[in-house]
Amino acid sequence: MRHSPSEDDLLSALEQREFYLVYQPIFNPDSCIVGAEALLRWRSPQYGLLFPGDFIKRARPSKSILRISAWVMEAVCHQLGQWACDPVKRSWTMSVNIRSHQLYTEQAITFILETLQRYGADPRRLYLELSETEFLPGFNGFSPTHLHALHKQGIKLALDNFGMGYSFLNHLKKLPVSQIKIDQYFVKNLLSDGNEQKIVDIMSMLAGLLKLEVAAKGVETPEQFDYLKKAGFSLFQGYFFGHPALLKWHALDSMESAHISSSDIH
Ligand code: C2E
Ligand code: MG
8 A cells, every 4th residue: 555544544444344353373382372363454445455564553643543453452352252162262362462552541451451351351361462663762651550550450461573672671671571572583584694593592581581471473484483492482473383364254243353263273
C-alpha cells in the first residue's frame, strides 16, 4: 500500500468486519506446541490483503488504532476462553502484540482484565508483546505501574524485537518482564555470522541469569532450531514450524473473529 490508510478507512474496515486474526504456533525445545501468537490481517476490498506493517505498525496512536486494538484484545480473549475448555489447549499461551499507548490509562488496563474475565480466559496464559523498539527513555509516557497491575493478575509481558531497540537493561529491571523475544534479524544471520552467534548466546545467557524465558522468532531451518536449542532458547516460532494459521470464522456476538481450530495447528 503506497499511502497510509485514513482514519475513516480504518474505522469503516472495522465496521465492515474486514479485519481478522491469524495465529502462528509457538513450540518448545521438544517441538511441542505450547502457544500461539495472534497476528492481524486486513482484507480490504480497495487495497487487497494488508499486513500490519501497512496499516498499524507505524501509525500514530489514533481513535481507529485504539479501536482495532480493542477488537484484537476481545478476539484473543475469546479464543483463550475457548482453549480453556479443551484438555490439550488449556495449557497453551496466547501472545498478542500491543502498542504502548494501549496501556496509557487505567481504563485500558481494566478493559483487558474485564475482557479476560468475560470470556473465562486465564490471565496467566496471556502474553502481551511490547516491542522494545517502541521504548524510549521515560517509557514514552506510559506508566510501568499499569504493567505491574497486569502482572499482579498473572498477565505476562514479553519484550518483542529484543536487541533492536535501545536494549536498556533497566527495562528488564523496571518492567515486570517474563520473556524476551529476540528479533528475527539475529536468527536470519545466525549460521553465517559468528558475531550474531555470540550476540544470540549472550542474550540467552542474560535471560537465563534473569530467569526470563527466551524466545526466538523467524526460525526457518532445522539448523537454526538446533543452534538456538543448544544456546538455551526455550520457545521457537517461525516458518520451520508453521506459518500463521488459516482462518476459521465464527460468529462472536455482534462481530466476527478468526479462530483457530484443531485442524489449523497440529
Ligand atoms: P512480530 O510481532 O515480530 O511478528 C512476527 C512477524 O514475522 C509476523 O509478520 C509473521 O508473519 C512473520 N514471521 C513469522 N515467522 C516467520 C519466519 O519464519 N520468517 C519470516 N521472514 N517472517 C516470519 P506480520 O504478521 O506481518 O506482523 C508484523 C508485525 O506487525 C508484528 O511483528 C507485530 O509487531 C505487528 N502486529 C501484528 N499483529 C498486530 C496486532 O494485532 N496489533 C499490533 N499492535 N501490532 C501487530
Ligand atoms: Mg510479536
